[in-house]
Amino acid sequence: MHRIQALAVVRTALRVGMPMMILVACVMLLARQIPMDVVASLPQQLADISILQWGLAAVLTLGSFFAVAQYDVQAHRTLGTGVPEGQARITGAVGIAIGQTVGFGLVSGALARWRMLPGMSVTQALKLSTLVSLTFVVAWAGVTGLVSAVLPAPAWTIPLSVGAIALLPACAALLFWCPTLRIGRQTIPLPSLRIAGSILIWALVDMALAAAALWVLLPSGTMAFEVLLPLFMVALGCGLMSNTPGGVGPFELILVSALPAGAGFEAGVLAAILAFRIVYYAAPACLAILAMLRPLPAVTKWHQAVQPWQALPRSEAQALRQNGGQVDPATSGSSTPIWPTSQTRTLFTDPEGRADTSVLTWLCGTARAHGRIPLLYKSGQRLAQLARSGGWAVLHIADDAIVDLVHYDIDTPLRRRLRRKLRAAQKAGITLRSDTPLPPQSAANVDAEWQAQCGSARGGSMGRYCPNYISQQRVVSAYSGNKLVGFATFHHGPSDWCLDIMRQGTDAPDGTMHALVHQALMDAKAMGCTRVSLASVTACPDPTSPMWRWAAQVAVRHAGGTGLRQFKSAFAPRWVPRYAAAPTWAGLVLGLADIARTVHTPDPLPNRMLEANANVAHHEDENYELASRSAA
Structure with a gap:
């Protein structure tokens, strides 16, 4: 103990005394270069400096x-x-x-x-x-x-x-x-x-x-x-x-x-x-x-009323609850889901209300105030067209798989593959439960098995498994006997649901994931919901360009391969284009690169998400639920 204290005293003495030692050494070196008569003439030299100078x-x-x-x-x-x-x-x-x-x-x-x-x-x-x-x-x-x-x-x-x-x-x-x-x-x-x-x-x-x-x-x-x-x-x-x-x-x-x-x-x-x-x-x-002597007045922080995530037009934006996102009031009575990343101030999905140019102006202003790049990510076609008309760089980055529940019927020819998967799950004796709490330890075990099989999960704009997080979602679970073998969670809003987390254990029979999603679609339809998004898959911005086709193929491989699109295609969804946009092409490239970095290396979950979580949270990305080990 005494030795540690002595070392601390020596370090403090060196830290305080070193500047004085440097000063003395510099003065001694200057004394060798400057004669004393030069030093004595300094007052006169100072007097010679003019008022203009x-x-x-x-x-x-x-x-x-x-x-x-x-x-x-x-x-x-x-x-x-x-x-x-x-x-x-x-x-x-x-x-x-x-x-x-x-x-x-x-x-x-x-x-x-x-x-x-x-x-x-x-x-x-x-x-x-x-x-x-x-x-x-x-x-x-x-x-x-x-x-x-x-x-x-x-x-x-x-x-x-x-x-x-x-x-x-x-x-x-x-x-x-x-x-x-x-x-x-x-x-x-x-x-x-x-x-x-x-x-x-x-x-x-x-x-x-x-x-x-x-x-x-x-x-x-x-x-x-x-x-x-x-x-x-x-x-x-x-x-x-x-x-x-x-x-x-x-x-x-x-x-x-x-x-x-x-x-x-x-x-x-x-x-x-x-x-x-x-x-x-x-x-x-x-x-x-x-x-x-007179400090500045304290900054008054105006606390705006918390905007409900469930009121947003696209429930997919609720994933930002895990990633420091917020619902900010913009102009024209809109509420905008904002995702702050290290390089961007991102408007994720579309704002509430009518999307117009005032939203883009507001986004540029708030991004400038935070020293970030204004970015639209997964926006709809109308907002993307407004951005392009304003001179922004716009890119078609994804296709959203939308199931219109009014026309959802598994007996159509386009859903014959889905029928086979549902029969396989039924034959295996899978039992489905809707909106019942998941056993925390069993769900954690399924999540761990999924990661062991598919590799480390992703984060960013996608949901990550966390009991506190999924407690505000619609959950459908699959059991083999009394054992949990898989589950799927959905964001829910006033008119739509969105697929978020999908997990299945190593012993989940074939068709389990299809049965989970089908059950959720039927639940949503019974509750009066009009559409369900099965989340997006990577799109090719320009299929006629060899460069874009190559880039899209690379992105698809890193996003879980073609299996993801095949899985969602079994439900015969309507594919809706989603866009990214920024004021300049350089800003768009940097912004998308930052989004990709955040997805691949997500920040830790906020403390408020972990308060009610007894297990270590894992990172999750809806685009990787069926990914192979190499892709994950």
């Missing part, structure tokens, strides 16, 4: 801090705090002004943000400060490397340029595949690719304006701006990573060391750096301290 530096500093404040705006969007952009800019400017001046920016910046926003907890402030710091470091490295590769820079910056070229695509891949950062028990969402691009742009603007503020303070002829900019970026990053107050030491050492020997600019450069510190560090820090 001071004014220009102040204006450029103001522009730089406006760009700096955008880091917090993007961080609040990423974390979904609901803080308005205006307040986010103010707290961001205050937090960064304090953090860059006093050092230990992660902690000092978090305390400043916590003070400015009374409704924010210390943990939330630390998350925000951590996210801002991490994103800025990555943005600094990438932008500095690219600028150093384009503008004249010292030869020792070449490794930084090479690293930036490799860093940016690697970071983009990381943000796509791993959109969440876990530090201990804390989970921090990482920026979307759209937000990451904004951060890169604002980082370039921030550092370019800050470098310009220093450049206008330098004596005329010291160095060209295109020479100073990469040096300034490298010096700024080294100063921030040293954790010395204001980056003092490393910043000066890098800039002074880059001066040509014997040029006589040392005194003017030191005076300009001192003036820059007054304008860019001291003045903003003083203003930030004054601002902290």
